Amino acid sequence: MLRREATAACLSSIVVAGSYGSAENESSLQRMIDYRNLPMLSAAGVEVRLPTLQKLFVIDEYIRDNLTLPIGYDRGVGAVGLLLERPLAFGTYWNSPDNALTFAYTGGEGDHYSLLIRDGIVDENSPVVMTWPTSPEDDLMTIVGESLKDFLSFGLRTGYFCVYGDQRWTPPERVTATWQFPLLENSEKEVLDLLSQELGLKPWPVEDYQSRLLDLQNRFLHLVQWSEE
Numbered sequence: 001m002l003r004r005e006a007t008a009a010c011l012s013s014i015v016v017a018g019s020y021g022s023a024e025n026e027s028s029l030q031r032m033i034d035y036r037n038l039p040m041l042s043a044a045g046v047e048v049r050l051p052t053l054q055k056l057f058v059i060d061e062y063i064r065d066n067l068t069l070p071i072g073y074d075r076g077v078g079a080v081g082l083l084l085e086r087p088l089a090f091g092t093y094w095n096s097p098d099n100a101l102t103f104a105y106t107g108g109e110g111d112h113y114s115l116l117i118r119d120g121i122v123d124e125n126s127p128v129v130m131t132w133p134t135s136p137e138d139d140l141m142t143i144v145g146e147s148l149k150d151f152l153s154f155g156l157r158t159g160y161f162c163v164y165g166d167q168r169w170t171p172p173e174r175v176t177a178t179w180q181f182p183l184l185e186n187s188e189k190e191v192l193d194l195l196s197q198e199l200g201l202k203p204w205p206v207e208d209y210q211s212r213l214l215d216l217q218n219r220f221l222h223l224v225q226w227s228e229e
Helices: 051-066 076-080 148-154 163-169 186-199 206-223
Strands: 041-043 046-049 083-089 100-105 112-116 121-123 128-131 141-145
Touching: 051 076, 051 083, 051 148, 051 186, 076 083, 076 186, 128 148, 141 148, 141 206, 148 186
Parallel strands: 046 121
Antiparallel strands: 041 046, 083 100, 100 112, 112 128, 128 141
16 A cells, blocks of 8 residues: 655656647647657656646646636636646545545545556556545545546536536536536636547547446446545
8 A cells, every 4th residue: 555645746848839729830739748858757656657647737737828717717727627736646635545646636625636556657547536535434435537538538528626526416407418517617618628629538428427437436446545544
């Protein structure tokens, strides 16, 4: 079992330049990243091989610098409930997984998302677990993606502030084929569309939510290690 301790991840060599959607940058935001200079992330003896996360950091910086969000909204992808953790770290809450690195918080009551560590590695196949520090003990954490890309696809039409709760509690009559959480602001939809385009994401089909979530719990939840301390 991995100990919770201070971690570090070097992101200093991420390079961003140009402007999204301009004539000078026809190849879109992904080409704004010098992939040869992207660092190999590492944290407390955990090797992180996750280009998708590195791209997410770059997209976050782009949104901070280029998109106008409503007053009171968090900046970057925080506007849709992903306050990215820099550096990656083991969670500090009483029920944070012992064998996962936290990469984002929702901004509400300590809820956070972490990537499961397997064989000392976090990579593109690492499942994502959502942890609720204030939830009842029988509902402390849930697997919300078989990988980072799968998780981002899961919340692509709701945002990530409470992606699992939004899917579970939104009344069926309010679900549309385009936006499963209709209260989203246009600026939030713009951020989610940008994630979809730049990371090659497709939202989960509405009719598959329950079966896919159940399948994720059956496949991965038993891998989560935590001890109340």
